[in-house]
Amino acid sequence: MSTFAEPPRPSACPACDVAPLAEQISGPVATQARLMLALPDIHCAGCISGVERALQALPGVHDAHVNLTLRRVAVEADLEIEAEALCDVLTRAGYEAHELDPGVLAATETDARGRALLMRLAVAVFAMMNVMLLSVAVWSGAEGATRDMMHWVSAAIAIPAVIFTGQPFYTSAYAALKGGRLNMDVPITLAIALAVGTSLYETMLSGEHAYFDAAIALCTFLLAGRYLDHRTRANARSAAQELAALEVPRALRLTGQGSSQRTETVAAADLRPGDLVRVLPGGRIPVDGQVTSGHTELDRSLMTGESLPAAAAPGDAVHAGETNLTGPITIEVQAAGRDTELARIADLVAVAEAGRNNYTSIADAAARLYAPGVHIIAALAAIGWFLATMDLRVALNIAAAVLIITCPCALGLAVPAVTTAASARLFRKGVLIKSGTALERLAEVDTVVFDKTGTLTDGAPEPLGLDQLDPQTSRVALAISQGSAHPLAQALANELSAQGVKPALVDGIVEIPGFGVEGYWQGKLVRLGRAGWVGGCHAVGETATYLRIAEAPAQVITFMDTLREGAAELVVGLQAQGKRVVLLSGDVEPAVAHFAERIGISEVIAEARPEAKAMAVADLAEGGAKVLMVGDGLNDTAALTAAHVSISPASALEAARAASDMVLTGRSLTSILDAMATSVAARRRIKENFTIATVYNLLAVPLAVAGLCSPLIAALAMSTSSLTVSLNALRLR
Amino acid sequence: MEVLGILIPVSLFLGAGGLVAFWWLLRKGQFDDPEGDAHRILRDDYDDKPK
Incomplete structure (x- = not known):
């Protein structure tokens, strides 16, 4: 098995992805590969058994292990087993499956940072519980030597624990101070250092108040928030990685002349203008170029949004990213890598990225007010007490108490707890959240822009008026359409089979x-295909195919796009909520x-090229609209990046x-409505949490400044505010 | 109060035992798929090949 040191980055620029991926492919030779598939619909023990049994029954598959929590399956299989074949097997067995990038496996198994945080959290909890127990004795009135002993034992546990567990805060605070900035970690570090320092000093002097319990409790609550935050981010990162289906841009290059001509597989990045490339049916065109031989039809929907396949003959220009449907063709490379149409779209994305205004999350806005405020209050309290009593020990004690009381335990938990609860809920509904602030941004949306092909429609056409064909013609139509790989023919064949028609001979x-496709039925020539080729009729304006038996007039079979599941409900639902809905299609x-x-x-905006789509979204934003863009194609990427928040289907x-x-893992679009409802609820919870935390601070700070705050009050205020905030967040689940 | 001299080390020792156990579970991947493991034990074919 080959694990990659660095998982491939899912960049919007295919050309940038080529080089590292190609390196990985030429890496160490492995006899077995580990494939990962996403299974968005599994939910029970039966599904686990079903999936594992279906996969293990296949030749070449050594092991399959389902992870129900993450809804994915890891398959150990021979190298020649394709993930696509496994997906097909599972789909036939009734489980929706998508290919995942195995790089994510390396990422989750070596999530060292997450584990280190969890270990620190465990140590902090252990130390906090022990120190709290010892502190109970002090709070309930231990005196003299007993109190001193309790303080010394607390110090022995708390000081190493605080040094070990607080490291993430110290490094972050140091980095901020070095850069001349203030962040949340600066007051945290200061509070911990001051609390432990003054407590140690007090203990040496057999003093009454020691804040060891507060210092370690601070670390615990903050680490809990930090860990939740890390998990949400790690999930977001792996969502991005796992969905970057490993599609290596490779090409079949023709070398040699005449009869000695052979093909070799090369990375698309190695192609040069003038090379000849062979593209087989079903393959993605790797370069921009010109067809030199062969006839075919191209699916351009990902590039332009056109739902109808376009015919291509020698001399026609083709672009990277289009899919070859019916016949093998040879292309002369005119542009590869950074010069292709694809790369141009990637540049558009980069421009849109740069133009995206930096969103300030609610938490950042709060931190910006908070950090200086805390320092000013603590410093003023210390100066005031020093002037009043001329006693540095008292002044430092007061400053430590103020910093501990105001420490942002609840603030540090307020957002992570809510985002974790919300992402867990949306994960169950089939929505993956990739960006930490996406929920907040989604809650502000007032305009929704949809792409058509592949987003609101399935991309699969549906034949109309089949009942007007006589039974004999239906049987012939079915037989002949089964012989073609063209999407219209396949749609026709599927629909006719579903109606129970038996194919003629x-x-x-x-x-x-x-x-098109032709054959002989009872000695008569039958043709299904383009109007001009079939003959005997005129082309109609709509999407259609033509069937002609011998010299009889051709029959026209028209098609209509099928709506994606939930599309109609989604549009109605959005309009009912008073959102502006726009259709933006190429x-x-x-x-x-x-x-x-x-x-x-x-x-409606039609015939929009990729740059026009991005412009349209930018114009809406200019007009003050908060745009949610929903799209799936390459032509949408720039618009997706330019939008306030964006969603794409799996x-x-x-x-x-x-x-x-955000990415939808299921087929249905209605989960977008769930996501919007959840995001509004999440934003409300975040704001509530901030209010709760502020109220606690407002109540406790005057006590601390007045010097009335005992370690017991500090411990109570800190724990209750953290607990209230976490419980409030959990209501979201 | 002399008993504290024994009780505090004992409680610390027990707590440290829990901490080590947690560390071991974390390393063994016991928290990788909690939902799946809960369901897995209820499968019919679990008895044929427990894992």
């Missing part, structure tokens, strides 16, 4: 790439207008998923 079926005007009318969207291209803030 048609022999000699040949697919003529770029034109498809041709009539198709978009027709579709918009069907789903009930009145604002079926989206990895570049689009990398550019969005």
Whole structure:
């Protein structure tokens, strides 16, 4: 098994991904590979057994292990086993499956930072419980030698524990101070240092008040918040990685002349203009170029949003990112790597990224007010007491008490607890959150922009008016359409089979790439394909295919886009909430207008190129709208990046998923409504939590400044505020 | 109060035992898939090949 030291970055620029991926491929030779598949729908013991049994029954698969918590399965299999084949097997067995990037495995197994935080948290909890127990004796009135002993034992536990567990805060505070800034960790570090220092001094002098328990409790609560925060971020990161389906841009290069011509597999990055590249049906075109031989049809939906396949013949220009559907073609490379249309889109994304205004999260805004405020209050209290009593010991004690009381335990927990609860809830609903502030931003959305092809539609066309065909023609149509890989023919074949039609006996079926498919039925020539090629009719304006049997007039079979599951409910739901809904598509005007009318969207922008899409979103934002962009194609990536917040479905291209803030794992779109409702609730909880934390501080700070704050009050205020905040956040689940 | 001299070390020792146990569980990956493990034991074929 080859684990990669650094998991591949899901960048929006395919060209940048080529180099490291290619290196990994040429890395150490392994006999077994570990594949990861996402299983968004599994939920019970039966699913675990079903998935594992289905996979283990396959030849070449050595082991399959389902992780129900993360909803994924790890498969140990021979190298030649393709993840796609495994997905097919699972889909047939009734489990929706998507390919994951195995790099994520390396990332989760070596999540050293998360483990270190958890270990620190465990040590802090252990130390806090012991010190608290000892402190109970002091609070209940231990005196003299007993109190001193309790203080010394507390010091012996708390000081090493605080030094070990507080490291994340010290390093962060040091980095901030070195850069001349103040962050939340500066008051935390100061409070811990001052509390431990004065307590140790007091203990040496057999003093009454020691804050060892407060110092270690501070570390514990803050570490809990830090750990939750880290988990949310790590999940977000792995979501981004895991969805970057490992699609290595490779190409078949033709070398040699005439009969000695052979093909070799090379990385797309190594192609130079003038090279000849072979693209087989089903393959993605790796470069921009010109067709030199072969006829085919190209699926351009990811690049332009066109739902209809376009024919390509020698001399036609093709672009990287398009999918070859029916026939093998040879392309002469005109541009590769950074010069392609694909890379141009990546540049657009970079521009949009730079233009995105920096969002300040609620927590950051609070921290900006908080950190200086705390220092000023503590310093003023210390100076005041020093002037009043001329006793440095008292002044330092007061300053330590103020810093401990105001320490942002509750603030540090307020946001992480809410985001964790919200992401857990949305994960169950099939939404992965990739960015920490995405929920807050989603709560502000007032305008929703949809892409059409692949987002609101399934990308699979649905044939209309099949009942008008006579039974004989239906049987012929089914037989001949089964012989083609063209999406329209396949849709036709699926629909007819579903209606229970039995195929007629048609022999000699040949697919003529770029034109259609033909065969012989009872000695008569049957053709299914383009109007001009089939003959005997005129092309209609809509998406259609034409069937002609012998010399009879051709039959027109028209198609309509199928709506994605939940699309109609989503649009209605959004409109009911008073949101502005816009359809932004690269498809041709009539198709978009027709579709918009069907789903009930009145604002429509059609024939938008990728830069026009990004511009449209930027214009909406300029007008003050907070835009949610939902899209799946490469042509949407710039718009997804430019939007205030963005969502893409799991079926989206990895570049689009990398550019969005959230990804839907299931098929249905209605989880977007859940996500919006949850985000509004989460924002309300965050604000409530801040209010609660502030109220506690407002009550306790005057006590601390007045010198009335005993270690017991400090411990109570800290624990209750942290607990209230966490419980309030949990209400979200 | 002399008993404290024994009780405090004993309680610290017990607590440290729990800490080490937690560290061991963490290393063994017991928290990697809590939901799956809970369901896994209820499977019919668990008895054939417990793991």
